[in-house]
Amino acid sequence: MTNEEAARVIVDAIEAVAADADPREVDPTEDIWYALDLDSMDQLNVMIAIGDRTGIEVPEADYPKLQSLADMTAYLAGVVTPKG
Amino acid sequence: MAPVPPPQLADYDDLRRTFDWEAEARQLDGLPNDRGLNIGHEAVDRHVLDGNGDRVAIRWNPRRGDPVDMTYEQLWRRTNRFANVLARFGVDEGGGVATLTGRIPDLYVAALGTLKAGSVYTPLFSAFGPGPIKQRIDLGSIDVLVTTARLFSRKVAPILDELASIRHVLLVGDESFESDDPRVENLEPLLQAAGEEWTIPATDPETPALLHFTSGTTGAPKGVVHVHQAVVTHYASGRYVLDLRPEDIFWCTADPGWVTGTSYGIISPLTHGVTNIVDEGEFDAERWYSIIEANEVDVWYTAPTAIRMMMRVGDDAVRRHDLSSLRVIASVGEPLNPEAVRWGEDVFGMPILDNWWQTETGGIMIANYRSQPVRPGSMGRPLPGVDATILQRDAEGEIALDAAGRPVEIDDPGSSGELAVRVGWPSMFREYLNQPERYERCFVDGWYCSGDLARRDADGYFWFVGRADDVIKSAGHLIGPFEVESALIEHPAVSEAGVIGKPHETMGELVKAFVTLARGFEDTDAVRSELLAHARRSLGSAVAPREIEIVDALPHTRSGKIMRRLLKARELGLDEGDLSTLETPAGQAAAEVSP
Structure with a gap:
């Protein structure tokens, strides 16, 4: 997955979970969850939505590493073996 | 490491026989010169007077950066200043003060300063949207709102003109923020200009102290009033359930925006003089284990949703940390599933102690105890000093009465009924604000009827069965379907809405809405x-539905009310044959469709 593709999936997933949020407004290095007022359940649902769209299952233990759009983009683009 | 101290509740039956609320009250100091009982004095001032002012009261872990300690003496000075600010405003003694902030030290200062001023404290959850915030401020006639510049601009500024009762908005933190509204001021300069001396006014123990809001099935949220006397329950339950000692490091993960975070995140631990951990961050298993390890937390009070999220993260994350400081882990919010209790035993080396109480009870009523056998899935046995029972319900879902007009207690361990508590514990709520009839309806012949359905086994352990009404329990918080439906139908696309709790493996239930569309709108993504x-903007993430399903029609009763229980039965895939039981007029059937 390219960085651009990854970024699009993340923005889609966030909008699907928190329809009131505008992730495009947030600085890519900022704490996205705090900036958009997303709680830990929202975060979990975003990760599940990313999984639904890409087949990439993000283990819960990796969530703390995924605090900004930049973190998440790099993480998804770096995953080479989608499940299934 | 110091040896593990013995449990303060050693023998349950023994303590039940000898327990006396008066004796517990004597563990507290009361205001000097017999001027009454004030929660703020018991939680803060008395420790300073006793020479313990240099102990750490609050250890705050900011979202990012190093922890910041506030000693009891620092807390004492700052709460004195806050009380002086309120007095200058003329909102001491009976005025209403609300906080709308994240978990930051000044939330604790505002709460305790308010109590010391003799005003009434209301916590508002920072994940509420403008709708729930306005409704609660209006219902409570709140005079002063303490919030941050960030939350103010996002959630309060758009509705400030409509907040008629608000006389002052005090902003914590960022002092560069300016508002055109003269009611808005920065808190810090006011605190600095205020005196550091404050004498708590004489406080009758029956003086209102706390105003919490809780949701019912119908109508607006209910304002639940607690008095200063409640501190006796907060203290005693802290002693016997949480096993708190002054030298302890204690962490309650609940947000003070909800009753657990106030009763056990502020009051109970501070009355024991412990060091109270406050974490500003959102749930993050790794962060949580690190906080326990770094601070050598002795007693940890958390919630089923968090525990189930930790289970998802896995055992390895726990085992990477030295969590041997833990002596007690307790949980509240919704029933803790047996797997979670056993998981606790496996990874933490002790069962997680589930307990039960409500906003109305003010403090823990039924609990598992450190020294007693735990039955996984059970909420445990009543606190010594608390009498609980199961009352029979009739076909209409009302408490059944015998020929003499008395409620009927259920002794059969297999039968469920309404969980009730004998009137007389100190933290019983004293009113639903401005709704005396609704308050009266909660009581039958000296029993407070909780609205929860439960059963009691042969050994006196209580087991939760379900809610007697349509209230939703999501991530430990009560959410009223009516509040959510009202917000949805404000949208022009919505004709009608019915809202239910849909079973969810982590959150217990999630809020799901069924809506019919107004003419001219189509079911599209x-x-x-x-x-x-729309729902999230108005209600905030804590209350808004996480799923919306558009349907052609919603089921109604003959009187025209939306049948939420039928929606729930359909959602759960119960077949048509089961549905007849759902059409009884009142809550009886709700238990049968609860997960």
């Missing part, structure tokens, strides 16, 4: 997304 967005 864009409409569904717009409705989700």
